[in-house]
Amino acid sequence: MNITALQAQIIRKEKQSLITVLKRLESKYNIRFSYVDDTIKNIKAMLPSKDASLENILEFLKKETKLDFQLLDSTFVIIKIPKKDNSNSDYNIQNLEEIVVTKFLTSGISKLNDGSTTIKPENFGILPGLIEPDVLQAIQAIPGVLSADETISSINVRGGTHDQNLLLWDGIKMYQSGHFFGLISAFNPYTTKRVNVYKNGTRAKYGDGISSIIDMQLPDNIDNKFKAGLGFNLINADANAKIPLSKKTELQLSTRRSVTDFILTPTYDQYITRVFQDSDFENAKSNNNSISQNESFYFYDITAKFLYDISKKDKIRFHFLNVNNNLNYDEQSTNNDRNETLKSKLSQQNLALGVTYSKDWNKKLSTTSQIYVSNYDLDATNFDLLNNQRLIQENEVYDGSAKMDINYKPNNRLKINGGYQFTEVGISNLEDVNNPIFRSYIKKVIRSHSIYAETAFLSNNIKTNLKLGMRLNYISKFDMLFAEPRLSFSQRFFNNFRFEILGELKSQTTSQIIDLQNDFLGIENRRWVLANNNKEVTFNNNKAIHPVPILKSKQVSAGIHYNKNRLLISAEAYIKKVDGITTRSQGFQNQYQFINSIGSYEIKGLDILLNKQFNNTLSSWVSYSYSTNNYTFDELNNGEKFPNNLDIKHAFTFAGAYTGKNIKFALGLNWHSGKPTTIPDTNNTIDDSTITYSSPNSAQLDDYLRTDCSITYSFNFTYKTKASIGASVWNIFNKKNILNTYYVLDSENTINKIENKSLGFTPNISLRVSF
Incomplete structure (x- = not known):
């Protein structure tokens, strides 16, 4: 023809x-x-x-x-x-990236041949339990990624803790990831253009993040089109706008705020029960000698990005983000016929400011420079009226960075990337008690210099993709140099098969620890700390400073993928070892809760995925992950290996999603084996008012099972105005899943079992208008 x-x-x-x-x-x-x-x-x-x-x-x-x-x-x-x-x-000159699957699980999620996964919220289809494209919820659909306690502030990638994930918002490192103290993503999906997720084979330009990289990017091109949207659900309301100011300037704005301090909803009831269970706030409400009242909880976030195209080759961008959670409540008691009322509070905030300048020197060479400041602040004031005590706690992180990135593309098959990054991180911790009088303030600062280089090669037939990189990190305070090679290799064969090898070495100087389980009202009890390179316990103002090593990880994986006729079959085996973890970073609640020791964990696993696309509307997938994750601490368990607190050996997901012209529907089931737990020794349970335990993590919680569904319907108000309504149910069958178990002694030396439960039957509805 x-x-x-x-x-x-x-x-x-x-x-x-x-x-x-x-x-x-x-x-x-x-x-x-x-x-x-x-x-x-x-x-x-x-x-x-x-x-x-x-x-x-x-x-x-x-x-x-x-x-x-x-x-x-x-x-x-x-x-x-x-x-x-x-x-x-x-x-x-084209910068080509082969997309292995353009509709991975659901529309808007793509899998690339460098081992990464890309999410584009504006093209997002639907996933079970979600009516909005929550980025940190969506990535949990990827095999090897889950949250053992259901929160997005505790995402575990291949057995790692949440602080081992590097979260970047427009290139700025973030230290807070969740609203509602972990149940909702802190990042507005309607202003996020693209999210790149790496589990292994990370680009050399990324430091930190020994378990994963979650790189969130806002729109960066001026298209001179006005766009706006408004949305509401049973937890929060939001608005966003993309406003062209001139042919060369644009302003992007978004804001979101909870509605929970104005109206009470079934969704809020479930969230409040889940988050505040077993906290000082909940204990104050149930204490017979005191009354908690006038509770006020709210959260909000504000983002702004200003784009200015100085010329066709020069661009400058300004970035702003403020994420905030606040809880206040009055605690009232009657003492000697006298009423006392004092206000306890908890606030959590991450403020980010940055400026980026990019220049295209010619068709082959471009540079990008960025300076940013990220400030995280966690504050708590807790009053104990019965003991006439006031406790103030604060954890603050200051992160300032300057970086230069260079891209050189001599042809459409070769790309060379390199650069330099300077980072200064200061972390302080404050504790102030009035009875007895005690005050401790500790601040540490680390400055690091990093240079990196990477070469990416793509063959003419797009069958071979190779990235080789090296990152050198120098920490002047400790006079230590770390060499971190990175590898990503992909080879297509027989047209429909692809073989993949990924590997990396990484290091990290920041981590989160738990001093006491009831710190910060027992709600957000993790605090950020810096590596101190100490070999033994030291003291400052009578406050013990425990050794916190620099975290180091090494990981390698090999996978094979088959993709034909909209059927993807994927299998990936991996092994990862992380050195330098401390007992305080792992959240032990057994015989090791108050012991300080340094160790490592090693995880070996296999991720399998079957994803079938039926025509252009229906997608179904089955994923299965198997892993063994073990600790090794020389000073614990006689130096023998024992199961990691996150040793979830089996995880299974089955789901389907329908994406029609106006209707989207998804239904899915999530199951995984129970977390390890430690039970009291039945033969000798109490010794000197302490519980005698059996072998660490030698028992398991019951299996976890949850079924979710969601549906959305979109329609047009006018030619330019679109609307959508949605409904979702998390945990349709109201399964009573136990997320964590630990044991305490009461005043009569009786052992009490404490269980932390998952979200129950949690409905949500949404309304959204865009124009």
Whole structure:
């Protein structure tokens, strides 16, 4: 069929956006298009005839769009701007990234051939239990990622604790990830353009994050289009806007605030029960000698980004984020016929400021410079009226960084990336008690210098992808240098198979510990600390300073993936070892709760995924993860290995999602084996008013099981105004899952078992309008 004949068979006379045409062709011909977003931006084309061959369609689109469509094999097409005839002329050199799966689990989630996963919230389909594209909830659908206590402030990637994840918001490191003290993501998904998630094989430009990288990016291009949205659900309301101020400037704004201090909802009841169980706040409410009243809890976040294109080659960006949680309540008691009322409070805040300058020196060379400050502050004031005591606690982090990133692309197969980063992190901890009088204030500062270099190679046929990188970190305070090689290798074979090897060495100077389980009202009891490189306990103002080593990790994984006819079968085996962990960072609540020791953990695992796409609307997946995760502490358990607190050996997910033109529906089941736990020794349970335990983590909690569903319906108010309504249920069958168990002695030396329970039946509804 020639082009003239094909043009006569155009289905629609009106042109559509090229991205729409490409999506339809991907669905019809089971192919994948690879392109740079800017290449097809604002380009429109007519939809070709259904009867035309793929070769004729590509030739037609080539003439229609003036772009080059190169069919590499039966499943992959590259789109690029054609090279000009004059060999001395500049041309747009493409930065190609093969997307292995463009609709991974659900729309808006893609898996890349460098081992990473990309989430685009604006294209997000639907996942069970979610009616909004909550980024930190969505990544838990990825095999090897889960939250053992259901919170997004405790995401465990391949057996690691949450503080081992590096969270970046527009390049700025964040120390707070959740609202409602962990149940809701602190980052507004409606202003997030793209999220890159790395479990292994991390880019050399990333430091920290020995378990994972979660890199959240806001829109960075000015398109001179006004966009806005408003939303409401049973927990919070939000608004966002993308406002063009001129052809060269744009302002992006968003804000979100809880409505829980105005209205009480069933969702809030479930959240408040889950978060505040077994806390000082909950204990104050149940104490017979005191009354908790006038409770006030709220959260909010504000983001702003100002974009200014100085010229076609020079751009500057300003970033601002403020995340805040606040809890206040009055505690009243009657003492000697006299009423006393004092206010206890807890606040948590992360403030981020940054400026980024980027310059395209020519078609091959570009640089990006950024300076930022990230400040985290956790404050608590706790009154104990019965003991006439007031306790003030504060944990503050100051993180300032300056970095320069250089990209050089000599051709469309090779990319060289390098740069330098200076970071200064200061962390302080304050404790102030009035009865007896005691005050301790400790502040530590670490300055580090890092240089890195990375080479990325992509073969002509897009079958071989190789990234080799090295990062050197120098800590002047300890005169220590760390070399951290990075590897990402991917090879496609037989068209539909892909073999993958990933590896990395990483280090980290910040971590979270728990001094006492009832710190900070027992709600957010983890505090940030810096590595001190001490070998033994020292003292400052009579306050013990325990050794906190620099965390070091090494990880390697190998995987094989099969992708054909919208069926993805993926298997990945890995081994990871982390050195330098402390008992206080692991949250022990057994015989090791008050022991300070340094050790390591090693995890070996296998992640398996089957993902089937039925036409362009239905997706189903089954994932299974198996792992063994063990501690080794020379001073504990006679130096023998014992199960990690996060040793969840089996995890299974089964889910399906339907994405129609107006309706989206998802239903899913999550099951995993119970966490390890330590039970009292039945033969000798009490010794000197302490509990005698059996072997550490030698027992298990009951298996965890939860079923979720969600549905959304979208419609148009006007030509330019769209709306959607949604409903979800978390834990449909109200399964009483036990997340944690520990034991305490009462005043009569009787052992009491304390159980922390999961969220019960939790409904939510939403309404959203965008224009």
